[in-house]
Amino acid sequence: MAHEGEILWFSPEMRGVIPLDARFHIPHGLKKALRKRPFEIRWDTAFLEVMRGCADREETWIDARILDSYRGLHEMGFAHSVECWDAEGLQGGLYGVALGKVFFGESMFSRKTDASKIALVHLVERLRMHGFQLLDTQWLTPHLATFGAYEVPRDEYQELLRAALADLIRATNPSPPAVP
Structure with missing residues (x-):
């Protein structure tokens, strides 16, 4: 998140996640x-416009630095919009x-x-x-809880994250060759 021109990283004690299995709930209405x-x-047709829509509120952590950073991630194929x-x-x-994943x-x-929902x-x-394993919401809000979102402790979250990144970690850090 951006704060006074700096990008800060957070690792909360409790992390919000949305289940990608049958626990995901779509409210009746x-x-x-x-x-x-x-x-x-x-998908991905108006990425910056979506970010600007998200930033258009009284208080926001989305500043010019965040917009530029995520634009770069989008151009590299990592950041996406729906x-x-x-x-x-x-x-x-x-x-x-x-x-x-x-x-x-x-x-x-x-x-x-209902547009964001x-x-x-x-x-x-x-x-x-596409076989994703984890949808990280960072924080649990009452709005997200209506979809079945819940909190997990940091250590459990890190295990879920490690498992969901396992293929990526193996691809970027291959095992050293065996010594004969």
């Missing part, structure tokens, strides 16, 4: 909204970073009812389809 298909879902569009334009979405959700916003449902569907 949202199921009805999803059936109506109020938005066209797009967007909800209608005839009037971008109405909501979310963004985050994919690494290994982990998606680190950063922020979400809505200009119209619908983006989240589509994100979970895509993560499941």
Whole structure:
């Protein structure tokens, strides 16, 4: 997060995660909204616009430095956005970073009812389809709890993270050759 021009890293005692298994819950009212298909879902077509939508609030940690950093991650193929569009334009979405089999959700916003929630449902569907193991929300909020999000202690989170990054770690740190 950005604070007074610096980028700070946080490792909270308790970490928010959204389950990618059957524990993921879509609230009843949202199921009805999803059936109506109020938005066209797009991926990575307006990444910076999504970030700006997330930053458009009274207090935000998303400053110019964060925008530039995530733009670079997006250009490298690590940061992604899920967007909800209608005839009037971008109405909501979310963004985050994919690494290994982990998606680190950063922020979400809505200009119209349910837009960020619908983006989240589509994100979970895509993560499941691609075998992701962990959806990190950083913090647990009442809003995310309605989807089945829960907190895990830091040591348990680190184990989940290690498992979800295992293939990536092996690919970047191959075992040394055996000594004859």
